[in-house]
Amino acid sequence: MYPKELRYSTEHEWVRLEGGRARVGITKFAADRLSDVVYVELPKVGSEVAFMQPFGVVESVKAVSDLYAPLSGKVVEINQALVEKPEVINTDPYGAAWMIIVEPRDLKELAQLLDAGAYMALVGERPS
């Protein structure tokens, strides 16, 4: 449910470091809570995102939520397929439903994110 190799924000985003880049999405917990995601709004490639500042929006039938950047940096890629098929957030939050890839400005920010254990404690789930 919460892969060990990821880092997590208290706003329910995950980060996966891939070489010098960081892939970002939202967690299974957030996806379940939203349920029935119908719309995703992502930033433009080349734009800047800032640590724990909104970078986009995800909408379910019932509610709209901001997406918060777990790292500062430049957006180098966005998941256009997700914009066209946002419902995969509910089925594959750590895979096909990645949202943006960021060129991080300051990797020290990672230290402020949670590991899987701490994140599970935050959302009240026991490690499986």
Next chain:
Amino acid sequence: MDEPLRRTPLYASHVALGARMVPFGGWEMPVQYSGIMEEHRAVRARAGLFDVSHMGEVDLAGPGAGPLVQRLVTNDLSRRAAGQALYTPMCTPDGGIIDDLLVYRLGDERLMLVLNAANTAEDLAWIRGHAHGDVQISDRSAETALLALQGPRAQAILERLTPAPVGTIRYYWFREGVEVAGRRALVSRTGYTGEDGFEIYLDGRHAVHVWDAILEAGKPAGILPAGLGARDTLRLEAGLLLHGNDMDKSTTPLEVGLGWTVKLDKGDFVGAQALERQKREGLPRRLVGFVLRERAIARHGFPIREDGATIGVVTSGSFGPTVGNSIGLGFVPPEHAEPGRRIAVEVRGRAVGGTVARLPFYKRDAEAG
């Protein structure tokens, strides 16, 4: 709203089914079980079962019952026989909609009103305030449960649980004393989904038994328990209005497209003069349907724009799972109300383009009903 939330007799059943419970109209209600989309599709394709026991039920009895209701509602009760239900707004003297309700004609001097949960207390006070002598008014809301069995397979499922010929009940007719899973109920061919279906009124003490029996009997047909989330997307696709969102005391039935429920020729009623005047002088705005070109959702209160100017406001909006688009309802000036007209909805500071659409967004095949 400091009062504690009320619970229907089915609260524990919802929790056991994994429902997500939310506050609605003063009640703690299931918004979804397996998911709004899945429940929505089940109702369109097969069947869904809703607990809508939060709705208010009020019995009126006595020679004054009929005249009282005729005086308070805009539609014409005299056109309904015993065994028929009537959909109608109830208005203020200004023509504003206090509530929209169903009136069941149980007999010559016996009526049942079905009221929106959030309005039940205010409706009751209004009705009592207009009653004179020869009518008994009993609030049956607390002890009455209401289950809505909706979808193309609703009739087949209900027939497995009752000896009564429920298939012969016509749209907006009902039968009292129908045995459903061995318990007496009032069964009416009504609903709020745009599908064929039934609403089943029964003693709250039997609610769990009948709920379980319907889900069990409907299992082979693919029934799902469905929550308020799916109820909202279903009713929106069907072009049905929600009081408190699409209409309230500041809007008249004429403005929201309920002119067909305003019978100015039936004799005097509360709001008649104001509605007659508005009909004569013209409408300041009209409620219309719209479809957006993107999947962003137009939420209640978002501005409707044309050429950069604000011309109206969204009253309801959602993604329509069956129609596959972002749809909504909103007020626009009458000259912008014709289908096909281009509009935009301002979504978080951005204009999302769309067009005025003919209602309903979704209509079931006639043969399925």
